[in-house]
Amino acid sequence: MRLKCPLCGERDRREFHYYGAEDYLHRPEVDAEPAAWDNYLHLRDNPAGMTRDLWYHEAGCAQWLLVTRNTVTHEISAVELVAERAK
Amino acid sequence: MRYSGLKVITEGLFGNKGWKPAWRDPAPKAEYDAIIIGGGGHGLATAFYLAKNHGLTNVAVLEKGYIGSGNIGRNTTIVRANYFLPGNSEFYSHSLKLWEGLEAELNYNVMHSQRGLINLFHSDGQRDAFARRGNAMINQGDDAILLDREGVREHLPYLDFEQTRFPIYGGLLHPRGGSARHDAVAWGYARGADRRGVDLIQNCEVTGIDIENGVVKGVQTSRGAIRAKKVAIIVAGRSSQVAAMAGMRLPIESHVLQAFVTEGLKPVINHVVSFGMGHFYISQSDKGGLVFGGDLDFYASYASRGNLPMVEHVMEAGMTLMPMIGRAKVLRSWGGIMDMSPDGSPIIDKTHVEGLFIDCGWNYGGFKAVPASGWCMAHLMATGESHEVARKFRLNRFATGHLLDEEGTGSQHNLH
Numbered sequence: 246m247r248l249k250c251p252l253c254g255e256r257d258r259r260e261f262h263y264y265g266a267e268d269y270l271h272r273p274e275v276d277a278e279p280a281a282w283d284n285y286l287h288l289r290d291n292p293a294g295m296t297r298d299l300w301y302h303e304a305g306c307a308q309w310l311l312v313t314r315n316t317v318t319h320e321i322s323a324v325e326l327v328a329e330r331a332k
Numbered sequence: 333m334r335y336s337g338l339k340v341i342t343e344g345l346f347g348n349k350g351w352k353p354a355w356r357d358p359a360p361k362a363e364y365d366a367i368i369i370g371g372g373g374h375g376l377a378t379a380f381y382l383a384k385n386h387g388l389t390n391v392a393v394l395e396k397g398y399i400g401s402g403n404i405g406r407n408t409t410i411v412r413a414n415y416f417l418p419g420n421s422e423f424y425s426h427s428l429k430l431w432e433g434l435e436a437e438l439n440y441n442v443m444h445s446q447r448g449l450i451n452l453f454h455s456d457g458q459r460d461a462f463a464r465r466g467n468a469m470i471n472q473g474d475d476a477i478l479l480d481r482e483g484v485r486e487h488l489p490y491l492d493f494e495q496t497r498f499p500i501y502g503g504l505l506h507p508r509g510g511s512a513r514h515d516a517v518a519w520g521y522a523r524g525a526d527r528r529g530v531d532l533i534q535n536c537e538v539t540g541i542d543i544e545n546g547v548v549k550g551v552q553t554s555r556g557a558i559r560a561k562k563v564a565i566i567v568a569g570r571s572s573q574v575a576a577m578a579g580m581r582l583p584i585e586s587h588v589l590q591a592f593v594t595e596g597l598k599p600v601i602n603h604v605v606s607f608g609m610g611h612f613y614i615s616q617s618d619k620g621g622l623v624f625g626g627d628l629d630f631y632a633s634y635a636s637r638g639n640l641p642m643v644e645h646v647m648e649a650g651m652t653l654m655p656m657i658g659r660a661k662v663l664r665s666w667g668g669i670m671d672m673s674p675d676g677s678p679i680i681d682k683t684h685v686e687g688l689f690i691d692c693g694w695n696y697g698g699f700k701a702v703p704a705s706g707w708c709m710a711h712l713m714a715t716g717e718s719h720e721v722a723r724k725f726r727l728n729r730f731a732t733g734h735l736l737d738e739e740g741t742g743s744q745h746n747l748h
């Protein structure tokens with residue numbers, strides 16, 4: 246499997262560290278209800294099909310990437326920089 | 333038909349013509365007292381104990397593929413009771429005791445072999461942690477022996493003790509740990525449940541769960557609607573999809589775990605050996621193949637096959653630990669979809685829907701749990717109360733902060 250980093254180009258899967266689902270981008274406020282934290286930390290849609298999750302280009306540009314991919318076929322359809330997205 | 337040595341001999345003499353299918357192939361009825369979604373190890377064991385322990389025999393197991401097509405037929409068959417946390421410890425201890433009586437109970441040879449499990453350690457800190465774990469196991473009533481380096485050498489002379497990266501300091505020996513034949517466990521429970529009247533319905537995919545005013549009424553399947561007052565979701569890697577049919581969002585992420593087997597060799601590895609620093613574990617099957625594996629591929633996946641970087645990693649770790657296996661030819665590799673929970677521990681609980689139960693979150697340790705999971709799930713479904721050894725496996729423990737993080741790696745699904 247290869248990921249196309251927007252900065253470094255197409256690179257081997259081994260250069261990347263996987264974190265988890267896109268949910269990790271939606272961190273609740275510190276004083277949010279416990280349910281919000283449960284949602285953020287534990288509960289997942291866990292789709293069999295298209296998903297969006299976070300990868301870190303550890304052995305490359307050290308950027309966090311938001312990857313759109315298929316969990317059944319491992320096909321990757323988009324890779325965006327989290328930093329760009331947050332703007 | 334009861335199996336026995338005499339039966340094997342007489343069948344052998346008369347051309348093996350007298351064997352019958354081990355279970356029936358019934359059409360689904362319109363209604364059952366209880367429906368189990370998923371014919372893996374946990375679903376079949378639940379059906380068996382519902383019938384055996386609670387006299388509930390008007391039960392159907394609905395399996396979308398065939399019996400044994402899921403993780404129950406894909407795992408590396410390690411059976412152990414070496415858990416540490418209260419909540420896990422008593423549960424796996426109970427399971428190991430059930431394993432020890434399983435063949436007599438099922439009248440089926442599951443090839444349970446208590447050949448001893450050795451977890452290696454490679455630093456002073458790890459030795460302390462393993463000593464502590466061993467004490468917890470002994471306190472639970474199970475067995476553990478802390479081996480120093482020479483002690484390990486006596487059991488496993490073929491390891492590379494001189495490696496510089498992870499020198500072997502010793503190991504924790506769990507003599508009652510070992511392995512079993514995975515398919516036979518599925519078949520033994522299937523046959524046992526069928527003989528007590530449970531309908532095993534294969535090629536029957538559940539596509540919907542019928543709920544009225546918060547009470548479960550039955551399921552929709554590829555073979556029509558089936559009514560039931562009690563429904564259990566026991567579908568391992570597919571838990572999120574089936575639970576979503578009841579409007580639930582689970583604390584589960586599905587990940588692929590790979591395993592490997594070599595050509596058959598003469599007996600060479602007598603134990604189950606794990607090498608935590610390199611993420612590698614191995615045993616030898618009774619057929620002679622070396623069965624081994626490592627870590628998850630680490631990213632969420634529903635593909636029942638893995639990716640090459642983990643293949644390479646597992647092979648490297650194996651060669652680091654026991655260079656002698658380098659010439660063995662790998663025959664096959666495969667993957668299974670693991671229902672990973674955020675604390676690495678399972679869920680056996682009711683849901684917010686009356687009559688709807690769930691058993692999931694087995695991570696990659698659900699094979700050894702099959703007997704106790706079936707036992708406790710059947711108890712919960714029949715009595716409405718959690719069994720005492722499964723009382724901490726609650727669905728809401730994540731929301732309330734009562735996590736059971738055995739490895740202490742934190743709330744991340746792929747780290748357990």
Ligand SMILES: Cc1cc2nc3c(=O)[nH]c(=O)nc-3n(C[C@H](O)[C@H](O)[C@H](O)COP(=O)(O)OP(=O)(O)OC[C@H]3O[C@@H](n4cnc5c(N)ncnc54)[C@H](O)[C@@H]3O)c2cc1C
Nearest residue numbers: 370372373374396402403404407408410538668698699700
């Ligand atoms: C490579 C590998 C190695 C492993 N090694 C070990 C080990 O050494 N020791 C250990 O203890 N554990 C191990 N495990 C984990 C263990 O195999 C699993 O935790 C356990 O088998 C899961 O429970 P199960 O048997 O019920 O799952 P499964 O056999 O996967 O059963 C679930 C069933 O549900 C069915 N299903 C899904 N959706 C539907 C639907 N909509 N309708 C009807 N049916 C449906 C599936 O077809 C499947 O048959 C390993 C797993 C793998 C993949």
Ligand SMILES: [Zn+2]
Nearest residue numbers: 250253305306
């Ligand atoms: Zn990059």
